[in-house]
Amino acid sequence: MLHQMEKAATEAIYPARRKVSTRVLLFALLLSTLMVMLYFRHIESTPSLEYVQHQVKFEGRLPILPEEDPHLLYGDRIEAQLAQEPEGSLHSYLIFQQFDDNTEQTMWLLDQCPIKCMMTNMDAHIASADAMIFTPDFIDRIPLNRRQHQLWFLQLLESPVNTPNLIDFNGKVNYTVSYRWDSDFVAPYGRYVPFAKPKAVLDKAMSRKKKNVAWVVSHCLTANRRMQYAEKLAKYIDVDIYGECGKQTLSQEEMGKVLQNDYKFYLAFENSNCNNYITEKFFENALRNDVIPIVMGAPKEDYLKAAPPNSFIHVDDYESEEQLATYLKFLTTNVYAYNEYFAWKRLGRIEDSNLPCRVCLFLQQVSPKVYEDMEEWWHGKKECMYNIEPPAPFIQ
Helix, strand or coil, rough: HHHHHHHHHHHHHHHHHHHHHHHHHHHHHHHHHHHHHHHHHHHHCCCHHHHHHHHHHHEEECCHHHHHHHCCCCCCCCCHHCCCCCCCCCCCEEEECCCCCCCCCEEEEEECCCCCCEEECCCHCCCCCEEEECCHHHHHHHHCCCCCCEEEEEECCCHHCCCCCCCHHCCCEEEEEEEECCCEEEEECCCEEEEECCCCCCCCCCCCCCEEEECCCCCCCCCCCCCHHHHHHHCCHHHEEEEECCCCCCHHHHHEEEEEEEEEEEEEEECCEEECCHHHHHHHHHHHHHHEEEEEECCCCHHHEEEECCCCCEEEHHHCCHHHHHHHHHHCCCCHHHHHHHHHHEEEEEEEECHHHHHHHHCCCCCCCCCCHHHHHCCCCCCEEEECCCCCCCCC
16 A cells, blocks of 8 residues: 555656656757857857967968968067078068158168168169068059069058058059058067066156156147047146147157156057057157157057057046046156056067068068958958047048
8 A cells, every 4th residue: 555655656746857857958958059059159260279289380480471370369470570581592682662761772681680681762773673662652653563573562651541542552562561460561660579687677767757748749630539638638637738739849859858858648649549550659759758658549459469568548448538637646646656657668678670671581482462452451441440520631
């Protein structure tokens, strides 16, 4: 009798258990299916370990061109390009490049490069040059069509916002040179290079400075409303504006002395907010003159990749100009906190990217290609963000 009662009780319980177990199994199956789908979606968007290992061993070297590193895992590739070890006999090439001044000159790359190439900016050498590095405004001085033996390197110094249409270069340009990391040759306005060994303790940067914020700017109307931001900031902390938009103009030499001796902060505001776009306003005007740069332009993540550690203040970190001013005032009263922004000077220095040498090394074992749609590559990637409708004409 007792056995029959236990059997009846068991039969009453197990159907319920079977129903519960069925629900649990269905839920577990659904959950596992979802996890598998998410996993494979992650795999499709994330470079695999095999891919990374392949890139490290790409033809026995690190990636040199962006197509060898489509996810930009190796950053700007500058060190890899400088470390190229060409095989076979070496050649001295003639490279035409626009220089900063208009003085015609021809010179050998000697101290800064293990291979001798000749650099020139003389128009008389355009026809015979093996490679030409030039900006879009140079188009009137070069042949309509690229000579068969030449390689063209188009150098883009301005952001897409301030660059003219590049359709005339479609099918002609072999390599790109710009601040953007997807360029063939990344040419930033400056780069941070760590020392092998830290330097001794630095002098206190703020001890001799009495003024707060400086800005040298000659173009007042830009798409990112930098002037409006500076004017609002000036309501809460002193901002002295120089240049065409300010109270007086300064030469480059005068600006350096004024910033080094008088000011604690500098508005390193770019003329447009574009990915990777960090110019001399940051590297030259601010970092080299011992002032803390307050930056507007590229996303903060780009500054973190390109700048010395703890060397800048990004406007995006503050909800308002008043909040930023409050933090700046705090720094002016706290010498230790202020000087922490210069600790990087013990750890590294600002250098250029040695573009001529990289090109000279590359020419020894060139990988020919052509940009069929130069205009789309530069203007079609939505690299820039606007705070207002962009003004016309665009200005620097």
